[in-house]
Every structure is written in C-alpha cells, then in structure tokens.
Amino acid sequence: MRLTDFQALTFDCYGTLIDWESGIIAALRPLTSRINPIPTRNEILNGHAIHESTQQARAPGMLYRNLLKTVYERLADQWGVLISKSEARAYGDSIGKWPAFEDTVESLRYLSNHYSLFILSNIDNKSFRASNQRLGVIFDGIFTAEDIGSYKPDDRNFEYLIEQLDKRGINKDKILHTAESLYHDHAPANSHNIRSCWIHRRHDLKGSGATVPQKLKPKYDFRFKSMADLVRAHRAGL
Numbered sequence: 001m002r003l004t005d006f007q008a009l010t011f012d013c014y015g016t017l018i019d020w021e022s023g024i025i026a027a028l029r030p031l032t033s034r035i036n037p038i039p040t041r042n043e044i045l046n047g048h049a050i051h052e053s054t055q056q057a058r059a060p061g062m063l064y065r066n067l068l069k070t071v072y073e074r075l076a077d078q079w080g081v082l083i084s085k086s087e088a089r090a091y092g093d094s095i096g097k098w099p100a101f102e103d104t105v106e107s108l109r110y111l112s113n114h115y116s117l118f119i120l121s122n123i124d125n126k127s128f129r130a131s132n133q134r135l136g137v138i139f140d141g142i143f144t145a146e147d148i149g150s151y152k153p154d155d156r157n158f159e160y161l162i163e164q165l166d167k168r169g170i171n172k173d174k175i176l177h178t179a180e181s182l183y184h185d186h187a188p189a190n191s192h193n194i195r196s197c198w199i200h201r202r203h204d205l206k207g208s209g210a211t212v213p214q215k216l217k218p219k220y221d222f223r224f225k226s227m228a229d230l231v232r233a234h235r236a237g238l
Helices: 020-027 041-058 064-079 085-092 104-111 125-132 155-167 182-191 227-237
Strands: 008-011 116-121 141-144 175-179 195-199 222-224
Touching (some): 008 155, 020 041, 064 085, 141 155, 155 182, 175 182
Parallel strands (some): 008 116, 195 222
8 A cells, every 4th residue: 555545635633734732732821820830731631632522522513612612611620720701712712823733834735736635623614714824725625523513533524524525536445534643533534444644743742642542542554753754755655
C-alpha cells in the first residue's frame, strides 16, 4: 500500500491541523490562573477530555461552542472556582483563536494538488469557519458534528462520511482518514474498514492530552510525526 493509492484525504481538524491543546491551555488561563497550585498542562488537558467526552455523549446535538461553555463550567466546579457566565461563553467563542500548527498550511496546499481534501470534525459550522481562515485551502467538503447530529467516535459520523464521499464518486477504499486522535478517529475508522494515517503530533509527550485514552490501540496504515513528514513521504513515493 502506498500513499499515492488514495483519492481523498479526510482530516480531523483539531489536534491534527489546528493546535487545539495550545488553544485550550491559553483559553483556560483565566480559570486555571486562579487555582493554587496551578494545574499542570496534562492535568488541565485530562480534565478537559473527561468533561468534553461526557457532555458529547449526553448531548450529541449540542453545538460545540456551547459544549465548551459547559466544559468550562464543569472544570470550574471541579477546581472550586467561581466564574461568570460571560467567562464560560468566552471559552466557547475562543475556537477561532486556536492556532494552526506551523506545517499545516504549506502541507495542505501541497496535498490539495494530489488529493481531494475533506474535513470530518467535532465542531459547529460557525466555529469551523473561523478556524478555516487559518488553514489556507478550500476543502472539497466539510462535515461537522452540527451537520451530522453526533460527535465522533459515534458510528454515524463515519457512516455520513462514507455516504457523502460515495455521492462524489469516491469509494471507501480510496479514502485515507488522517488524524491525531486514536479515540475520536482511528478506532471508528477501524470499525468502518477505512484506511487511516496517524499524524502523531504528541509523539514526544506523555499521556493522551485532551482526548480520552484508548485501552486497546487501534491499528493504522501510516504513521507520521507531522503533516510535513506526510508530505515528504508522499513526494518520495511519486
């Protein structure tokens, strides 16, 4: 199997293209700076992962920016900090400020010359439009949790992806799902027999960051430490 065998790359966005962990840490600083001692980066991200995944399961139709407001409120309760409603709303509205990884724009521009590019993300449409301005390409399709009515790793999200690409003449065996999260992306890709590429952004870090840890590691077909490494491998394969 070669990278050049595929027709479409389907991307998770946050954690793969957008540095959501740095964005989360920065946007939570008004809360975490009031805790003594200040939680470590891993403690903050782990707390976020637990509250986010719990709320996504409870309210699959909730818009992601509103879901983040709930996560902020629950983290404040967990750490015993009094907050205002405007603070929690500001956290939900912070998504558009989260930075892209340094290699994202150049890599996407290169890959757009060789593949159809799609987004499959646990996001709402308004928030993604703000992030999309940082990504530097026009995607061939954008499929969000708001469109689908559920959050990854729900089966519906990948069923929707397969259906939408099939309408565009792209068979499932020509899709390479490209993502960082083993929990949100690679495990359900396995369940739907979709080939996957792990962009292991956290390769030099401990723990699972802002995602729920996987007890059993899903399989994947390619692994790179960055999008730039993926591009280098594609160039070498031509």
